[in-house]
Amino acid sequence: MLIRESISGYKHFDLGNIKIAFTQVCQEETFKNVFFAANSLYYVESGSTVLSSSNSIVKAKTGEVVLIKQHSKLDIQKFRDKNGKDFKSIIFYLFPDFISDFIKQTKEIKNQPETIPLDVIHLGKDKLLKDFFESLLPLFA
Numbered sequence: 001m002l003i004r005e006s007i008s009g010y011k012h013f014d015l016g017n018i019k020i021a022f023t024q025v026c027q028e029e030t031f032k033n034v035f036f037a038a039n040s041l042y043y044v045e046s047g048s049t050v051l052s053s054s055n056s057i058v059k060a061k062t063g064e065v066v067l068i069k070q071h072s073k074l075d076i077q078k079f080r081d082k083n084g085k086d087f088k089s090i091i092f093y094l095f096p097d098f099i100s101d102f103i104k105q106t107k108e109i110k111n112q113p114e115t116i117p118l119d120v121i122h123l124g125k126d127k128l129l130k131d132f133f134e135s136l137l138p139l140f141a
Contacts, residue, residue: 022140025078025087032075038093040068041123043133047087050077053119063130065123072119090133090140 025047042051048061051068052075060066062081068074078087123129 020136020139021091021093022136023087023089023091028077028079028087030075030077034074034076036068036070036072036074036093039070040094041092041129041133042066042068043090043092043129045088045090045133045137046085047081048079049087049089051075051120052077056118056120058120058122060122063125065126065129065133067121067123069116069119069121074119090136092133092136 042049042060043065044060044062046062048059049066051058051060051066053072058066078089080086
């Protein structure tokens with residue numbers, strides 16, 4: 001089954017080296033082998049999710065953010081919230097050009113960054129990230 005067959009309200013903006021996507025899942029479901037071509041910030045706007053890879057399993061609830069490593073292949077379970085509200089998420093894809101440009105502009109990194117072995121990292125609730133993602137919601141209305 002194609003992911004979009006069970007997603008309503010899928011919208012995305014492609015801004016060159018940045019892509020922002022919004023999804024709303026109308027039924028609880030597991031999506032198998034979802035490939036992430038870019039590093040991504042995955043924000044759970046409502047409901048909850050379980051993201052599983054060969055080396056990590058992360059659970060995220062409403063208001064939480066997960067970092068997904070580039071080239072990861074994940075199984076993603078999406079659940080409605082306890083009141084039956086559909087699962088909704090915003091994904092902010094950070095393509096390599098965006099990250100390289102950011103590093104060049106900041107000139108803060110002296111050494112090569114460490115390679116992170118996990119495919120998925122739970123960042124939890126962060127007010128700045130939450131405010132950022134919620135500022136994007138009107139784009140998808």
